[in-house]
Amino acid sequence: MFKNFRGEEGQEKSNDESGESKTPKIEEITIPSVTEMAKAGILFSPVNGGISDISFDVKTCTLYLPVVELDVNTEVYLRNLVAYEACVAAGPLVMARYTELMNGIIDTEEDAKYLRERGIVLNHLKSDKEVADLWNGMSKSVKLTKVPKMDKVVADVNKMYGETWRVKSSKYLKKYVFASWQILTLLAALFMLFLTTLQAFCSVYVCARVFHQLPEIPGSEGAT
Template sequence: MGIKNLSSDGKQSNRSITRDEWLISIDKYIEGQKPKIERIPSMLREIESNKQCYEPLVVSIGPYHHGKQELQALEKLKIRFAQQFHQACVNQVSSVNQVSINDLCAKVAEVAGDARKCYEEDSETKKIDEESFIRMMFLDGCFILQYMYILTDEKGVDQLQSVKSSNLLFVWRDLFLLENQIPILILKVLLEFRFKSKQERTDLFNNFFELMRVKPPEESSCINEVNKFVVKYCPVNVPKGKNQETLMNWEESPHLLDLMRANLIGSSGPGDKKPDSTADYWCSYRSVTELGKSGIHFRASETTNFTDVDFKSYYIYGKLMLPPIVVDDTTKPLLLNLAAYEMSPHGPSELKVASYICLMDSLIDHAEDVKELRKKGILLNNLGSDEQLAHLFNEIANQVVLDPLAYADVKNQIEKLRKNKVAVWATEGLHNHFTSPWTFSAFLGAILVLVLTAIQSYVSVFPRSSSPH
C-alpha cells in the first residue's frame, strides 16, 4: 500500500509513494520558518467558559480577526490616531525635512514581507493581498503607538476627549490577546519617525507598562515618610526598577504580549531557585486556609514579578511571600493569553506565567482564601465578591500546563514545615486556645496570678529578717 508524501512544510500530499521514497522525504525534510504570532492551541480554545477571552471585543490588530463586522466601529478611530501620529512626527522635524504620511507607509511597506512571515498562513490570512496587508500594518501600528502615547504623556490627555473611557479599557484588553498582535518590527520603524532618541522610544514602552504596576504595601515608618518627602520636593533621577529593566531590549521581542510577559515575570527571583537533589519536586501546595493552620503566614513580596515568590522558615512558623496583583475584568483574558502563548508550539521555553496561575489556583479554593490574601495586600480585588475571584483562578487553571520545577524550593520548604510536629502542635494550641484577644488576655492574667502567688508563698516561707544579725 502507498504512503502519503511529506511536503516541505510538513503537510501530506495526495500522491502515494513507496516506503523508501517516504523515508527519504523524512531524511530531507526541512522545517519552515516558525511563526512568531500563533493561533490559540486547540486544547485551550475548546474550553467553553474561556472562549471569549481569546477574541477581541472592540479592535482587531493584525490579520487573524481583521474585517470582522463587530469590530468595525473602531476602524475610524484608527484613521484618526494615524493622523495624530503623523502630525506628531511632523512636529519632531524641521520644516526643511518634512515627513509625509506616504513616507511612514512606505517604511512599513519595506518590512511588510518580514512581518507577514510572523503569522500562520491559513485560509483567512491568505485572503489578504499584499497591499491590504501593508495598509493594515500601517493603521494598526500607528493606532497602537498613538494609544500608548495618549495614555502616558500629559500632552496626550487632550486627545482623549473624543474617545469613550470604556473603549480605552477594552483596547487595553484587546492589545494583549495572542491572536491580536503585530510584530514589534512595525512599531520600531514607525517610532523612528516619532522619536529620534532610542532612549525616548524605550521610555514610551516603559511608561506604558508602568501603568499596570501594582505598588506593594509599604509599612509606615519614619524612613518611608522621609523618602516620600524627598521624592516629592527634591526630584532626582531615580534608577529604573527591576521591572523596567526587562523592557530595555524591547526591540528584540516579537510582539506586545511577549513584552507584557517580560514585564510580569521580571528577572529571576527567589521562586526560580531549584531544590537540592533530595527534594520532592512533586510536593504540592495546600490552600491558604490549610497552610494557615500549619503556622504559615502570608506577606506581599517587594516586587510584582511572578517569580518573586519566597518562603522564610522560623522552625515553628513560616512566611510565604507572594507578588501583589490587581484582579479586574482584564485579568482573566490576560493570564489566559499569556498561558496560551507559553503553551503554543513556538512560544517561550519556560512556563513561568502558567506556573504562577497553577500556584494561585492551588492556594485559592474558597472565598476565605481570597479574604486572607486581600487582608495581606496580595490580592487587590476590583472584580467583585471574593467568591468570584476564587472561581476565576480555579477556572483559569483548567488545562494549563505548569513546570513541575517552578517554585520547587519554596514548595519543599513548606512541606518540611508542615511535617514539623512541634510547629503543628504549637499552631494548633494557639488556634484552639487563643482564638480571640480576650482568651489570650485571660491566659496572661492567669500566668500573672500564678507568679504573684508563687512569690507570696516564697516570702511567707522564707521571710526576710527585719534586723541585721
C-alpha cells in the same frame, strides 16, 4: 506584575531544552490552601516585584507572594499570557506555574479573603468568591515543565506544613484512630446486640423480680 514574565522565564533553565517531544501531561501543584497553612502557623506577606520574587522564609514561616490586581478583564489577560508563553517560551512555563500555584492555594472565598486582607490580592471584582472562582477556573499547564525556584518554594512550604503539630496530630488520628473504625463499628454493633437481647429478656421475664429472687450473699446483713 506580569509585564516582565518573559524576562523571568530566562532566569530559569528548562528541563526540556533538548526539544524532544513528550506526551502532554497535566501537572498540578500539591500544596495546602491558604486557610490550612494559616491554621498551621504559616504567614503570608506581599513582596515588591514579580513572579521571580516568590519565596518562603523557613525561619519566620512566611510565604512571600507578589501583589496581584484583579478585575473583570484579568482572567482573559491571564489566559492570553499563559497561551502566549506556551507558544514562544523556550524555557519553563513560569506564568503557567504561577497560575497553578494560585489555583492550589486558593480553594474557597475564605482563602481569597485572607490574601486580600494581607494586601496580596487587590480585588476589584464583586466578591472574594469571584476571586476564588477565577483562579480555580484557570486551566492547568499541559506541558510537563519544572520551575526550580518555585518548585523549591512549594517543597519548603509542604515540608514546614507537614511538621506542624496540628498536621502531625491530624495524621496520627487518621492513622491510628480513624483507621480502626472497623473494630469500633464491630464493638458498637456487639454492644447494641447485647442491649437488644437484654431488652427482649426483660420483656419476657421481669428483670426486677429476677434480681429480687437471687439468693442473698452470706454476711451481707451484718455488713449493713
